Amino acid sequence: MAEEFRLRSVAVAVYGPAALFGLAEGAMLPVVALSAIDRGATTPVAALIGALLGIGALATxxxxxxxxxxxxxxxxxLLAxxxxxxxxxxxLVNIGTGPGALVLYGAGVLLIGAASAVYSLARQSYLTESVPLHMRARALSTLGGTMRVGLFLGPFAGxxxxQFWGQSGAYYLSLAAVLxxxxxxxxxxDLETTAEHRAAAAAIxxxxxxxxxxxxxxxxxxxxxLLSGIRQTRQTVVPLWAAHLGLSPTASSLIYGFAGAIDALVFYPAGKVMDRxxxxxxxxxxxxxxxxxxxxxxxxxxAVLLAVVAMVMGFGNGVGSGIVMTLGADVSPAVGRPTHIGVWNELADVGSGLGPLLLAGVTALAGLGFGIVVSGLVGFAAAGALWTWIPRPSRGLRPAAVRGPPP
Structure with missing residues (x-):
């Protein structure tokens, strides 16, 4: 019954929108910097506008x-x-080039980043409340996996x-997916809840x-x-090292795509292992x-060896699909869960912001190869921290009873 409940009641409510939001994000991400440049941005300004997605999430x-x-x-x-x-x-509004056009475009990017944070938190909380505890990791790893699938397919669809509507077509596709x-x-x-529960949660x-x-x-x-830091950095190191080796943009994109495919394929078995x-x-x-x-x-x-290592990297990231959400849910209180998840996601996003900065700083001081190795050490540190501090079910994991949607 738990499996039937999850598939029928949660898949449509959470997984469908997650895949659509992922598709929307994947379609627009490759053209954000290009759109900023078309509006008159220099390369550093275009990079800053691209960073507004993460800044919007951090602030929200x-x-x-x-x-x-x-x-x-x-x-x-719905609000997200x-x-x-x-x-x-x-x-989509293009008023030419200049500061005004860049401010308008940057405001749009910032709103999209803020909305993604709201939607991410709400879907995580909804799923945590809805799914039986013994299926929590599978449910949340599948949530992460569906988002990855959307992100993987988005650039191709965009x-x-x-080909038909130019650069604006990516935004039209994203808009259709979001709607x-x-x-x-x-x-x-809606999730079932009581007035007492809502009042107690609001007081926290x-x-x-x-x-x-x-x-x-x-x-x-x-x-x-730490884990979020190395996961975010992985999106940068493959293209950077490919360029360092002198590979063509096409070869770099193919290697990145192969790694993304492995990443998107291994999420569900990982969830089963976590649950069992x-x-x-x-x-x-x-x-x-x-x-x-x-x-x-x-x-x-x-190219061949880089592709092999990139696919290993994709596997490492893919098997961890949903782990941040699952651990956040495991240590969340029965009352005030969204408030806790907001703080939890902030920690993850801070790591996502610091990881690429560490790579950039060490690379500037000692070269790209050394910068990548130091970033790898962050992964080992994350493994040690998670081994030490993940609560053991017998004494640390006592999740609250879940609420569910009405029948």
């Missing part, structure tokens, strides 16, 4: 927890779809559409949650920060394999 994680607590997960997802649509419309996700979310039921402030869970954030949260044997059996190997693939990358001197 904690407010997203407050929003989901007050209005509920479903309404938060609406804000994302507004952001995409702003990206490229096809741009479709909103329609799906609109048709799903972010600072109160931090004081209550500070030991978790200072230990396991650090492991999540514990979170360590996936979290620690995922971080270790990522670290090892980084350390091995500077030893590659051609």
């Amino acid at each position: 994680n904690i407010p997203a927890g407050i929003l989901a607590t007050r209005v509920g997960e479903r309404k938060s997802m 779809a609406a804000v994302s649509a507004v952001g995409l419309v702003l990206c 490229a096809a559409v741009m 479709a996700a909103g329609v799906v979310v609109y048709r799903v039921p 402030t972010t600072w109160g949650m931090i004081k209550r869970k500070w030991r978790v954030y200072a230990t396991l949260g650090v492991g999540i920060l 044997h514990g979170r360590r059996w996936v979290a620690v190997p995922s971080a270790f394999v990522l670290g090892a693939s980084f350390v091995l990358m500077p030893l590659t001197h051609g």
